[in-house]
Each structure stands twice: as C-alpha cells, then as structure tokens.
Amino acid sequence: xxxxxxxxxxxxxxxxxxxxxxxxxxxxxxxxxxxxxxxxxxxxxxxxxxxxxxxxxxxxxxxxxxxxxxxxxxxxxxxxxxxxxxxxxxxxxxxxxxxxxxxxxxxxxxxxxxxxxxxxxxxxxxxxxxxxxxxxxxxxxxxxxxxxxxxxxxxxxxxxxxxxxxxxxxxxxxxxxxxxxxxxxxxxxxxxxxxxxxxxxxxxxxxxxxxxxx
Amino acid sequence: xxxxxxxxxxxxxxxxxxxxxxxxxxxxxxxxxxxxxxxxxxxxxxxxxxxxxxxxxxxxxxxxxxxxxxxxxxxxxxxxxxxxxxxxxxxxxxxxxxxxxxxxxxxxxxxxxxxxxxxxxxxxxxxxxxxxxxxxxxxxxxxxxxxxxxxxxxxxxxxxxxxxxxxxxxxxxxxxxxxxxxxxxxxxxxxxxxxxxxxxxxxxxxxxxxxxxx
DNA sequence: GTCTATATCCGGATAGAC
DNA sequence: GTCTATCCGGATATAGAC
Numbered sequence: 452x453x454x455x456x457x458x459x460x461x462x463x464x465x466x467x468x469x470x471x472x473x474x475x476x477x478x479x480x481x482x483x484x485x486x487x488x489x490x491x492x493x494x495x496x497x498x499x500x501x502x503x504x505x506x507x508x509x510x511x512x513x514x515x516x517x518x519x520x521x522x523x524x525x526x527x528x529x530x531x532x533x534x535x536x537x538x539x540x541x542x543x544x545x546x547x548x549x550x551x552x553x554x555x556x557x558x559x560x561x562x563x564x565x566x567x568x569x570x571x572x573x574x575x576x577x578x579x580x581x582x583x584x585x586x587x588x589x590x591x592x593x594x595x596x597x598x599x600x601x602x603x604x605x606x607x608x609x610x611x612x613x614x615x616x617x618x619x620x621x622x623x624x625x626x627x628x629x630x631x632x633x634x635x636x637x638x639x640x641x642x643x644x645x646x647x648x649x650x651x652x653x654x655x656x657x658x659x660x661x662x663x664x665x
Numbered sequence: 666x667x668x669x670x671x672x673x674x675x676x677x678x679x680x681x682x683x684x685x686x687x688x689x690x691x692x693x694x695x696x697x698x699x700x701x702x703x704x705x706x707x708x709x710x711x712x713x714x715x716x717x718x719x720x721x722x723x724x725x726x727x728x729x730x731x732x733x734x735x736x737x738x739x740x741x742x743x744x745x746x747x748x749x750x751x752x753x754x755x756x757x758x759x760x761x762x763x764x765x766x767x768x769x770x771x772x773x774x775x776x777x778x779x780x781x782x783x784x785x786x787x788x789x790x791x792x793x794x795x796x797x798x799x800x801x802x803x804x805x806x807x808x809x810x811x812x813x814x815x816x817x818x819x820x821x822x823x824x825x826x827x828x829x830x831x832x833x834x835x836x837x838x839x840x841x842x843x844x845x846x847x848x849x850x851x852x853x854x855x856x857x858x859x860x861x862x863x864x865x866x867x868x869x870x871x872x873x874x875x876x877x878x879x
Numbered sequence: 880g881t882c883t884a885t886a887t888c889c890g891g892a893t894a895g896a897c
Numbered sequence: 898g899t900c901t902a903t904c905c906g907g908a909t910a911t912a913g914a915c
Binding site for chain 1: 791806837
Binding site: 466469470504505506507508511 | 880881882883
C-alpha cells in the first residue's frame with residue numbers, strides 16, 4: 452500500500468518533471484529559432500530538432516506556432532521591467548543610475564536573444580506584445596519619470612526630460628545585445644569577453660552620468 | 666518621318682517611364698511589407714497588392730523574392746554612411762558632432778522604414794548585408810575613430826574610445842525610427858510632429874556633448 | 880505521452896494567352 | 898509588357914497506432 456502510493460507519486464512526479472523539462476527545452480529552442488529566422492521563417496521542425504523532440508510533440512505541448520511564439524514572448528517579458536525598483540525622491544541619482552545601467556548591461560550580455568526577439572517584435576509594430584505589456588510599460592516609465600523629475604526639481608540632476616533619459620539608457624544598453632554581430636565585428640572579436648564587458652560599462656556609465664550633469 | 670521618330674521616341678520613353686515607375690512602386694511597397702512582416706513573412710501577393718500591380722508582374726521585374734529583398738536593401742544602404750564626411754583633426758568637435766547628430770536624426774525621422782529594415786537585418790545576423798557592407802562600414806568607422814582619437818590626443822574631447830561613441834550616436838538616433846511605435850506610445854502621440862523632433866534634438870545633442878566633456 | 884504517416888493549405892514561381 | 902490560371906514544394910497541423 453505504502454509502496455503503491457510511493458510508486459504512484461514517483462511516477463507522477465517523474466511525469467511532471469518530464470513535462471516541465473520538455474517545455475523548457477522547447478521554449479529555449481524556439482527562442483533561438485525565432486531569433487534566427489523570425490516568426491514566419493521559423494519552422495516547427497527546426498524547433499523540434501533543436502529541442503531533440505519529435506515535431507508532433509511540440510504540437511502536443513504548444514498547440515500552434517503562434518501559441519508557442521506568444522509563450523516565448525511572455526516568458527521573456529516577465530523579468531523585463533526589473534531594475535530601478537527601489538528608487539525614490541531621496542535616492543542618490545548617481546548611485547541609482549549606475550546600478551540601473553549595470554543591471555541593463557548584465558541583462559543584455561546574458562540574454563541577447565531575449566533582447567533581439569523583443570526588438571524585432573517592437574520594430575514590426577509589436578503585433579503580439581502590444582496588449583501584453585504596453586500599458587504596464589507606460590505605467591512603469593511614468594512612475595520612474597516622476598522620480599527623476601523630482602530629482603530635477605531638487606537640483607540633483609540637470610535632466611528635465613526623464614522619459615528621454617530612460618529611452619536613452621534602454622537603447623544604449625540593449626544595443627550591445629541586439630547588434631552583437633555588428634559590434635563584435637567592429638571590436639574584432641567573436642564573442643564578448645570580460646574585458647569587453649568592462650570596457651563597455653566603463654565607457655557608458657561615466658558618459659551617461661556626465662550627460663546628466665552628475 | 667520626323668513625326669515617326671517623334672512617335673517612336675515618345676513610345677520608348679513612355680515605356681521606360683512605365684518600367685521605372687513600376688519598379689519604384691514595387692520597391693516602395695516591398696519596403697513596407699518587409700518591414701511589417703519580415704523577409705519570410707512578407708508575401709509577393711501583399712507587395713503586389715500594395716503596389717497596385719499583378720503578382721506575376723512583380724516576378725517579371727524582380728525574378729524572385731530574394732532578389733527583390735536584396736534590391737530593397739541595396740537601395741537603402743547606398744546613402745548609409747553619409748555624414749561626418751568632412752571632419753579632420755582640426756575640425757571643431759562640438760560643431761562636427763552636432764551636425765552629425767542632426768543628420769542622423771533627420772534620416773531617422775524621414776526614413777523610419779529604412780532603419781527598421783536595416784536593424785532587423787543586423788539583429789538576424791545580417792545574412793544578406795554582410796558581404797554587401799560590413800567591410801565598408803568597418804573602414805568608415807575606423808577612419809572616423811582615428812579623427813576622434815586625434816581630438817582626444819589634442820585634448821579637445823574627453824572620449825578615448827571613439828568606436829563606442831560612434832555606436833552610441835548611431836544607436837540613440839536610429840532608435841527613434843526603429844522603435845517609433847513604442848516611443849510614440851510613450852509620448853502619447855500618433856506621429857512625430859515638429860515639436861517632438863525639436864524636443865528630441867534638444868535633449869540628445871546637449872546630452873551627448875556633455876557626455877563627451879564638451 | 881510518444882511518434883509516424885498524412886491531410887491540408889499557402890505561397891513562390893511559371894506557363895502561356897493576350 | 899501584362900495578367901490569368903496553375904503547378905508544386907514546403908510547412909502547419911492532425912489522425913491514429915503504439
């Protein structure tokens with residue numbers, strides 16, 4: 452009896468684990484294939500092959516290519532608006548901004564595919580993202596803008612257009628992910644090494660702080 | 666006799682005009698459809714419809730979708746590396762950079778589709794652009810880097826990583842084209858008006874100049 | 880849950896009449 | 898040069914055996 456229960460729960464657990472594992476593998480593979488070929492250009496076969504799973508099973512887990520695509524987007528966007536979380540009117544702008552920039556750079560260097568997928572989606576007019584996150588992002592930007600604005604009012608910073616500062620920081624950091632091919636080419640490298648990452652941070656942070664009059 | 670010649674040349678000219686006109690219409694339509702749906706996602710039917718031309722005729726002028734895509738890319742890349750043309754060791758950095766930024770912003774606001782197409786192409790690893798322009802771009806960047814470096818050596822500017830400065834200027838200006846949907850959303854607008862363009866320039870130029878220590 | 884075989888559709892490209 | 902009708906490959910999605 453006890454044995455039976457143990458077996459059952461073990462089977463169930465194994466089952467769930469297999470499912471979770473397969474879903475993870477598919478999502479990861481899909482991410483890469485979507486980045487490389489776009490939504491239409493990606494084939495379920497290529498995704499299945501890369502995940503090491505039969506094509507039919509990919510359809511079993513995610514019913515259609517569109518649903519799979521949206522699942523990928525969703526998983527990416529979840530940790531999107533992190534950073535700059537705990538800043539207030541009385542935070543130190545210099546410290547806050549530096550932390551934020553470092554966070555964004557880490558994200559760019561660690562998950563280039565996420566940023567690429569996101570960028571292409573936005574460039575194409577964000578047909579799938581729009582309902583998913585536009586309002587959330589607007590609210591986030593507005594809250595942060597308000598804080599930066601208050602810094603300005605206190606004379607802590609010489610930027611009175613916070614929105615554009617946010618855009619600039621997003622852009623300059625994410626670019627190292629989106630355009631990695633091109634930038635690595637200019638750097639004469641095959642991949643970013645620690646030196647490169649350090650070099651980027653050491654250029655970008657003082658530059659932006661100076662731009663802010665800090 | 667004179668009449669005949671006139672007629673002939675008139676016919677010929679009309680013919681050529683029709684061809685030129687059709688090619689232009691197709692290129693323009695293709696640009697829009699490729700931007701909205703990507704290379705694979707774009708259909709020849711959609712391009713033909715937008716151009717107001719039967720699908721078979723699109724194939725008549727450009728034999729395949731790939732050739733059409735490359736034609737579009739080529740037409741875009743031609744005026745790409747303009748700007749910052751006439752700068753030398755003894756130019757004024759402040760003046761040169763401001764001019765360059767304004768040029769890039771004009772380009773971004775006037776030809777957003779060009780920048781979007783270019784960006785997607787680069788994000789996807791630039792499969793078609795690479796042979797077309799990588800070396801040209803590297804050489805351009807290297808020449809300009811040398812000039813900026815000489816400004817640094819003369820103490821005119823406090824940037825000693827010229828490549829990253831160039832990347833930053835490219836990025837921050839082009840972004841207003843690539844992400845126009847998102848940015849307009851943040852601005853609460855449907856399209857950039859002259860106010861917006863002015864606002865962007867008046868944020869970006871002083872910011873970057875301050876960043877350069879100018 | 881897994882996987883093979885297949886139905887079904889869509890889109891690029893062409894043939895051939897005008 | 899223009900346009901209709903059609904071919905055909907390739908990809909999504911599913912049916913159904915295991």
